[in-house]
Amino acid sequence: xxxxxxxxxxxxxxxxxxxxxxxxxxxxxxxxxxxxxxxxxxxxxxxxxxxxxxxxxxxxxxxxxxxxxxxxxxxxxxxxxxxxxxxxxxxxxxxxxxxxxxxxxxxxxxxxx
Amino acid sequence: xxxxxxxxxxxxxxxxxxxxxxxxxxxxxxxxxxxxxxxxxxxxxxxxxxxxxxxxxxxxxxxxxxxxxxxxxxxxxxxxxxxxxxxxxxxxxxxxxxxxxxxxxxxxxxxxxxxxx
Numbered sequence: 001x002x003x004x005x006x007x008x009x010x011x012x013x014x015x016x017x018x019x020x021x022x023x024x025x026x027x028x029x030x031x032x033x034x035x036x037x038x039x040x041x042x043x044x045x046x047x048x049x050x051x052x053x054x055x056x057x058x059x060x061x062x063x064x065x066x067x068x069x070x071x072x073x074x075x076x077x078x079x080x081x082x083x084x085x086x087x088x089x090x091x092x093x094x095x096x097x098x099x100x101x102x103x104x105x106x107x108x109x110x111x112x113x
Numbered sequence: 114x115x116x117x118x119x120x121x122x123x124x125x126x127x128x129x130x131x132x133x134x135x136x137x138x139x140x141x142x143x144x145x146x147x148x149x150x151x152x153x154x155x156x157x158x159x160x161x162x163x164x165x166x167x168x169x170x171x172x173x174x175x176x177x178x179x180x181x182x183x184x185x186x187x188x189x190x191x192x193x194x195x196x197x198x199x200x201x202x203x204x205x206x207x208x209x210x211x212x213x214x215x216x217x218x219x220x221x222x223x224x225x226x227x228x229x230x
Contacts, residue, residue, distance in 0.1 A: 001174070034214075036214060038214075038216075040215075040216035040217070042217075048223075049207050049209075049220035049221065049222065049223050050156070050207075050217070050220060051220075052215070052216055052217060052218045055214065055215045055216045055218070056214055056215075061215075061218065093156060095156075095217070097211065097216045097217075100161070100171040100173075101158050101171070101172075101173040101174065102146075102158040102211075103158065104155060104156040104157075104158070106155050107155060107156075
């Protein structure tokens, strides 16, 4: 199984500041035939299911604000929230869908400083 | 849109059964997944089914001996069965659509299932 490890576990950022979340996979999730990373980022607020923010490591899902951006390739990935808003307080997860079983990181809790 | 239904309270050794009704898509398109979430396990993908000339099934090793996911084309829904539950199976269970290249782009509302004697 591919193990997904996120850092940090928790992050406090000032309103308007930048939040950076890292995710590392135990093996590459880059599919050579299409040169795409099978890596997604999700946001989860209390009492709600996770919501897809980013897929293919860097493509924003429709309707997701452009302050959310994803980067990285192979085994190392980053989710950046530029200009943190109060409504961005949530837990963020990375997930690989390169090979079954699909696996998630342990989550990063983002709060306001 | 995905709408979940099923019992929320079970006793140990019983069978967990949940259904996920699909609207706006077909169970014969894309992949249909079950995921659970608990404080001890975090988000855990349980398995999926998808149709590509025939039905395919993938299951997580942790539940492979106890799990069945079934599509129902007549009702456009899919189901989860988990046999011989224990308190360790207590979790919020989600159904979700999986799309190639996109990941899990649509989720059900979640069902808290509690296993207790």
